[in-house]
Amino acid sequence: MSPSRTDLPLLWTLRALAALAGAITLLIVAFLILEAWPALQTPGLSHFLTDASWFPASTTPQFNLIPMVAGTLAATLGAMLLATPLGIAAALFSRFYAPPAIASWFRRLLELLAGIPSVVYGFWGLVVLTPLIRQWAPPGQSLLAAILILSLMILPTIALLSETALRSIPRAYLQGAAALGLSRWATIRGVALPAAHCGIMSSILLAAGRAIGETMAVLMVAGNIVKVPDSLFAPVRTLTANIALELGYALDGHRAALFVSGLILLALIVLLVSMSDWIMRDDPGTAPEALTQAQVPQHG
Amino acid sequence: MCRARIRLNALCAFLLLMVACSGEPQQSADTGALTGQLTLTGSSTVAPLIGEIAKRFEQTHPGTRVDVQTGGSSRGVADARRGTADIGMVSRALNADENDLTAYPIALDGVAMIVHRDNPLPVLSEEQIVAIYTGQVTNWREIGGADAPITVVNKAEGRSTLELFLGYFKLRNEDIKPSIIIGDNQQGIRTVAADPNAIGYVSIGTATYEASRGTAIKALSMGGIEASLENVRNGSFPLSRPLHLVTLGSAEQASALARSFIEYAASAAVSDLTEAQYFVPLTH
Amino acid sequence: MADRIATVFMWGVALLISAVFAWIVGDLLLQGLPHLSWGFLSATPTDAGRAGGILPILVSTLLILAVCMVVAIPLGLGTAVLLSEFGRRNPLFGRLVRYSLDVLAGVPSIVFGLFGNAFFSLYLGMGFSILSGGLTLACMVLPLLIRSSETALRAVPDDYRRAAAALGLPVFATLWRILLPAATPGLIAGLVLGIGRALAETAALLFTSGYVDRMPGSLLDSGRSLSIHIYDLAMNVPGGESNAYASAVVLIMLLLIINALTFRAADRWLHQRITAV
Numbered sequence: 001m002s003p004s005r006t007d008l009p010l011l012w013t014l015r016a017l018a019a020l021a022g023a024i025t026l027l028i029v030a031f032l033i034l035e036a037w038p039a040l041q042t043p044g045l046s047h048f049l050t051d052a053s054w055f056p057a058s059t060t061p062q063f064n065l066i067p068m069v070a071g072t073l074a075a076t077l078g079a080m081l082l083a084t085p086l087g088i089a090a091a092l093f094s095r096f097y098a099p100p101a102i103a104s105w106f107r108r109l110l111e112l113l114a115g116i117p118s119v120v121y122g123f124w125g126l127v128v129l130t131p132l133i134r135q136w137a138p139p140g141q142s143l144l145a146a147i148l149i150l151s152l153m154i155l156p157t158i159a160l161l162s163e164t165a166l167r168s169i170p171r172a173y174l175q176g177a178a179a180l181g182l183s184r185w186a187t188i189r190g191v192a193l194p195a196a197h198c199g200i201m202s203s204i205l206l207a208a209g210r211a212i213g214e215t216m217a218v219l220m221v222a223g224n225i226v227k228v229p230d231s232l233f234a235p236v237r238t239l240t241a242n243i244a245l246e247l248g249y250a251l252d253g254h255r256a257a258l259f260v261s262g263l264i265l266l267a268l269i270v271l272l273v274s275m276s277d278w279i280m281r282d283d284p285g286t287a288p289e290a291l292t293q294a295q296v297p298q299h300g
Numbered sequence: 301m302c303r304a305r306i307r308l309n310a311l312c313a314f315l316l317l318m319v320a321c322s323g324e325p326q327q328s329a330d331t332g333a334l335t336g337q338l339t340l341t342g343s344s345t346v347a348p349l350i351g352e353i354a355k356r357f358e359q360t361h362p363g364t365r366v367d368v369q370t371g372g373s374s375r376g377v378a379d380a381r382r383g384t385a386d387i388g389m390v391s392r393a394l395n396a397d398e399n400d401l402t403a404y405p406i407a408l409d410g411v412a413m414i415v416h417r418d419n420p421l422p423v424l425s426e427e428q429i430v431a432i433y434t435g436q437v438t439n440w441r442e443i444g445g446a447d448a449p450i451t452v453v454n455k456a457e458g459r460s461t462l463e464l465f466l467g468y469f470k471l472r473n474e475d476i477k478p479s480i481i482i483g484d485n486q487q488g489i490r491t492v493a494a495d496p497n498a499i500g501y502v503s504i505g506t507a508t509y510e511a512s513r514g515t516a517i518k519a520l521s522m523g524g525i526e527a528s529l530e531n532v533r534n535g536s537f538p539l540s541r542p543l544h545l546v547t548l549g550s551a552e553q554a555s556a557l558a559r560s561f562i563e564y565a566a567s568a569a570v571s572d573l574t575e576a577q578y579f580v581p582l583t584h
Numbered sequence: 585m586a587d588r589i590a591t592v593f594m595w596g597v598a599l600l601i602s603a604v605f606a607w608i609v610g611d612l613l614l615q616g617l618p619h620l621s622w623g624f625l626s627a628t629p630t631d632a633g634r635a636g637g638i639l640p641i642l643v644s645t646l647l648i649l650a651v652c653m654v655v656a657i658p659l660g661l662g663t664a665v666l667l668s669e670f671g672r673r674n675p676l677f678g679r680l681v682r683y684s685l686d687v688l689a690g691v692p693s694i695v696f697g698l699f700g701n702a703f704f705s706l707y708l709g710m711g712f713s714i715l716s717g718g719l720t721l722a723c724m725v726l727p728l729l730i731r732s733s734e735t736a737l738r739a740v741p742d743d744y745r746r747a748a749a750a751l752g753l754p755v756f757a758t759l760w761r762i763l764l765p766a767a768t769p770g771l772i773a774g775l776v777l778g779i780g781r782a783l784a785e786t787a788a789l790l791f792t793s794g795y796v797d798r799m800p801g802s803l804l805d806s807g808r809s810l811s812i813h814i815y816d817l818a819m820n821v822p823g824g825e826s827n828a829y830a831s832a833v834v835l836i837m838l839l840l841i842i843n844a845l846t847f848r849a850a851d852r853w854l855h856q857r858i859t860a861v
Binding site for chain 1: 372458478490498
């Protein structure tokens with residue numbers, strides 16, 4: 001069933017929609033470069049990597065962004081390490097372990113968690129979480145606090161989207177596993193996870209993007225000190241928090257420097273996406289066939 | 301084409317009329333003849349106050365609309381320059397390179413040093429504060445407190461409270477060794493209230509209000525003068541700042557509506573609102 | 585043995601998540617419920633939000649959400665259909681779009697805010713408006729919607745497509761009658777996630793839909809969303825916490841209601857689709 005002539009308008013409409021969706025990114029990138037341009041000319045990109053520290057509004061401005069890049073990477077990586085197993089476990093629980101009634105409640109709960117505003121997470125982190133960490137290792141507002149809050153925020157994304165992927169495994173696979181007398185865990189490990197791994201991977205990537213981009217909650221719990229973190233308990237500043245903290249108060253060169261933070265953030269994401277693109281492509285995987293492959297040739 | 305021309309002419313006539321009207325003496329303004337829309341953007345410190353003033357202004361001047369947007373002092377300056385906003389809100393004095401704007405003070409605010417309520421030290425000298433913020437003193441024990449590391453809370457770059465603080469203590473931001481950097485006042489209050497070893501500085505009205513309702517902070521006196529709104533009002537408290545509205549160009553270049561709003565915002569008719577937002581009104 | 589350990593682990597994780605959830609929501613309810621009343625929902629805010637209610641803010645929030653979804657759903661669904669069903673006809677185009685969307689998913693919300701401010705508010709002249717805020721949010725939730733819709737569509741067994749092709753159904757009918765209904769649960773999960781994200785967003789709206797807490801008269805008026813109201817009360821207004829908590833409770837209830845309605849509507853739609861065939 002390749003699209004017949006009557007289907008062409010539909011196909012072109014879909015293409016137009018997709019092109020529009022894809023173009024938004026280009027528009028944002030172009031806009032970021034435009035705003036960052038003055039800072040890229042003077043002081044120039046090298047200052048963002050080699051200056052002693054970050055004092056963009058000083059009389060002798062310094063623009064080192066490396067500590068913020070390190071902060072963003074550390075917080076994101078930590079949160080991924082924590083949230084990925086928990087999120088997948090939550091998805092597996094809801095799909096394979098929980099009785100239907102509980103599973104449905106559990107899903108509802110995850111959706112609610114996804115909808116709590118980041119201010120509320122940040123608020124809770126600042127009032128409840130950081131004092132707990134402070135008793136252990138002051139000052140409390142730290143990389144660890146950022147990792148914990150971020151994990152909490154991206155967990156629902158991983159869990160809900162993974163669950164969608166798990167639910168979409170053809171029933172025959174699971175019936176086959178049952179017929180072979182596989183235990184529940186063996187079924188999950190041998191059949192369900194491999195069959196759904198594409199969807200799960202994409203949920204993890206989406207969550208990683210969210211973790212890199214999260215602003216308000218991190219700003220409230222991370223301490224925001226511009227320094228490469230030397231321990232879990234050290235306060236850190238992420239690129240996003242840097243933008244949010246200073247943008248409303250920045251003029252001219254300082255403002256352009258903040259847009260360079262935005263560009264670097266975007267570069268990190270492009271790197272992440274390229275990496276995942278590469279991983280996913282090399283993997284023969286189980287990319288499901290789609291309409292075009294299921295076609296019955298009509299035109300000979 | 302023809303219709304467009306007519307419209308254009310009508311528009312011109314209308315504009316001329318507007319100009320003519322605004323050239324008239326402002327007697328009719330108070331009777332509600334002012335109409336139109338004003339947009340204000342800028343300082344998040346000033347925005348809640350102006351929001352309340354705007355509501356009362358709209359009530360007393362039917363036919364006007366005043367939209368208040370927040371974002372930061374520099375945004376107020378930038379938007380007023382670009383014309384995105386009719387009036388900018390700025391919580392500091394204007395810089396030397398901002399003389400293309402006219403600033404109108406509408407209220408006063410002060411900055412107070414705060415510590416946790418359980419901190420045994422009754423007062424800190426200015427030298428001690430400088431020593432703490434520059435990292436020469438890192439433990440409360442060294443200045444007679446408990447044996448605990450000091451959590452130094454500083455404000456993020458660009459905030460006018462930071463500039464005021466640095467200016468008063470003659471410090472450079474590069475010299476400060478902070479443990480935590482915060483954005484807004486309430487974040488500072490919460491950080492200090494949650495940490496018995498913390499020291500920070502916030503807007504004075506916020507500090508006295510929070511202390512009075514039982515939040516675990518206390519404001520320190522500065523140079524022997526108690527940190528209170530009363531002392532900001534009588535001018536004796538050293539760390540105070542004006543809150544400004546700014547317009548592009550000279551005062552005459554502002555629209556009649558903008559001028560009338562600015563006058564209203566600095567008048568005694570709204571001093572109860574100013575006090576309700578924990579600032580000090582100028583008229584007394 | 586491994587099976588037993590796995591079972592214990594899964595239940596443990598579920599309990600842990602529920603416990604943390606109960607902690608956060610319990611905290612919210614404890615602090616927020618005492619301030620919640622009919623009067624709070626039906627009054628306008630006074631004294632910078634410390635007193636009064638949140639009616640205009642509720643209205644603005646719903647309008648922003650409506651604009652966002654009206655734009656994002658067709659755009660997202662269309663793109664997802666193209667990527668999952670026709671992706672192989674033009675692999676390069678598909679990959680470019682997907683790549684671009686993956687990047688978009690990682691753009692921080694504050695950057696969306698700046699973009700929305702510069703593009704929708706200034707360049708397109710919408711000013712601070714609900715329209716501008718809704719469109720900015722639409723850009724933001726789009727990758728989420730597309731990802732989840734694509735996953736859901738790909739999950740529909742290929743037998744369905746073969747059967748439809750064997751019946752000689754045109755592509756549109758295959759989509760409308762078979763694929764979309766079959767993918768509905770997954771589509772809804774994505775939609776709910778998107779709504780959650782849109783409702784919770786602060787940074788992207790601060791510079792686009794704005795801060796005005798008056799009742800909006802049209803989509804071109806500035807309107808403050810619940811999340812911004814919470815942010816402002818919690819971070820900027822001394823003594824605003826209790827109303828911030830109450831507003832957060834309202835936000836979560838709103839999310840619950842919208843979720844329930846979405847599932848209800850989806851069930852009905854599914855029912856009609858299938859019986860109508």
